[in-house]
Amino acid sequence: MKVSILNIANKMPDWVNTACKEYLTRINHGKYSCSLVEIKADKNPNKPALVNMEAEAKKIEAQIPKDSFVIALDERGKNLDSIKFASFLEETALNYRNITFIIGGADGIHPELRDKADATISLSKMVFPHALVRVIILEQIYRAISILENHPYHRE
Template identity: 45%
Template sequence: MRIVVIAIGRLKQGPERELADRYRERFEEIGRKLGFRGLEIHEIAESRARDAATRMTEEATAIAAAIPEKSVLVTLDERGENVDSAAFSRYLARWRDGGTNNAIFAIGGADGLSPELRRRASLTIAFGAATWPHQMVRVMLFEQLYRAATILAGHPYHRA
């Protein structure tokens, strides 16, 4: 199963990018042995529309256009479900073992994701009730993907 993160906005050079790259590389190394075909990132430019509703709609259209057929869509949103790391790893394993071709993780821009896109998702998750900058959400998602892979591999990284 291929894992694709579709994110609004670019992650510029700096500590967030370095940390995201580190977790992405770690995931890819252990993930290949577990049947994951890589971790791709598709960055989509932020909409320049004047109002938030139009920006969210334009960004949702761009995200939807990047989602391949036979994919599971997971949206990241502060109103989502709080999923612990073990449960997150079980979702990944279930999708992989069930023949899902792609697990798509969508991260919205400053205005968040459109309600229509969130309704389309198989799962909406939150990293707590706080609102996080989308750059940090990307880093936290990559870390959780790596952590999930270590759980599935029986690696000691995850201690719970």
């Protein structure tokens, strides 16, 4: 399974970079690989948020690997517990070589890009800053792999 995480971001705090590096190290072994791509945010205060989001969407689309199953992370998406998320990834990996998660910027993912995604998943009905979402999705991908490999990381 090859996973890409496309994240609208500017400079991330050290704690985010440290956590991401740790989870990427845990994930990237054997048949699993995960990469994190930072895409510069468009923050022109003289333009409406939707215009900035559209510019970000174009940058995101340019980074989506070919033949990828695209998952938008959005609070309006489908809620999955960790077991169902692991099953979802496993089933998706049977049909797609690449799985791409999109994390929007401060204003979210442009509605057209969100609608074009193959799936929309919610990590919570609460809204989180995109820096924290990056850490959460990496942890959940690692947790899903541990579930699929019967590793004791996940406990019920």
